[in-house]
Amino acid sequence: MPLDLEEQEQIDQLKAFWQKYRNLITGVVTAVLFAYAAYSGYQWWRTSQAAAASQLYETMVTAINKGDKDQTLRAADDLQKQFSGTPYAAMSSLVAAKIASDAGDSEKAMAYLRWAAKNASDQSYVAIAKLRLVAQLIEQGAEKDFAEADAILKExxxxxxxxxxxxxxxxxxxxxxxxxxxxxxxxxxxxxxxxxxxxxxxxxxxxxxxxxxxxxxxx
Incomplete structure (x- = not known):
């Protein structure tokens, strides 16, 4: 069916518009598709990371229940190295700090607390780590320890x-x-x-x- 003059004019306008802006339109659509793919991939990665971190945290809990200090601390170290962006890493560091402190290893305990204070994504864990670190530093009692505690408390x-x-x-x-x-x-x-x-x-x-x-x- 032949097109009337108005329809033909609209088609010609669309063709002209496409010729002028096709590169821009294609670029925008491609960018949107890439962004969606990246977002979907990131969500999958987060879910995957959380699941793996959860399993490792369960291993740590099992080690705690068995009274296996070495395995507990190894699990905490692995969570820091492999899953630092998950809440499990900060949680395990706080637990490991308590275990190390109870075992008389205050330096190791403070190392875990410093890590959690610096890397925890949840501000509640950051606060707990800093408060416990200050308590440990005060207990140490050296001039440098008081200075570090003072710096934290001034934050x-x-x-x-x-x-x-x-x-x-x-x-x-x-x-x-x-x-x-x-x-x-x-x-x-x-x-x-x-x-x-x-x-x-x-x-x-x-x-x-x-x-x-x-x-x-x-x-």
Whole structure:
């Protein structure tokens, strides 16, 4: 069926448009397809990584239940090396730090905590790692340890952990026999901890003991 003049004109316009912009259109479509393929591949990779990391974490849990310290720490090391981008790596590092600390290997414990503080993708794990690292450094008690702990405590607290940051600062002062500033930090922590109802009662009881020890008054 022959085209009328209006239809023929529209076709000619489309042809002209395509001739002028075909390279641009082809490039955009290709870019979109590549982006979709990359996104799909990334999602598959994340799922695959998480599944493999989960299996290795289960191996670590089994080793813990068996009391196998060496296998536990090896699993934590493997999770750091192979699956650093997954939450399992940070979780295992925190667990490994506790196990190493209980075994009297404070240097190894602090190495795990430093790794988690630097590499954890979840800010809660970052906060826990930093707070536990500060506690370990204070316990070590050398000048360089106090300096490292001080540097961590001067960082902006992870949201939701402000009270515990203040409590650790109080510990830092107290370890250096600065009772007055320790009391101020503990009192500030007490105010914030009472406002943060999500913290367990045990946290308040522990802080109350510290406050009593420095002559503070916790109402």
């Amino acid at each position: 902006k607290p992870v949201t939701g952990f402000e009270a515990l940051w203040l409590e650790r600062r109080g510990d830092w002062y107290l370890a250096q026999k600065n009772t007055a500033d320790a009391r101020k930090s503990y009192e500030a922590a007490w105010v914030q901890l009472n406002q943060a109802k999500e913290f367990p009662e045990e946290a308040r009881r522990l802080l109350k003991v510290k406050l009593d020890a420095v002559g503070g008054v916790a109402q």
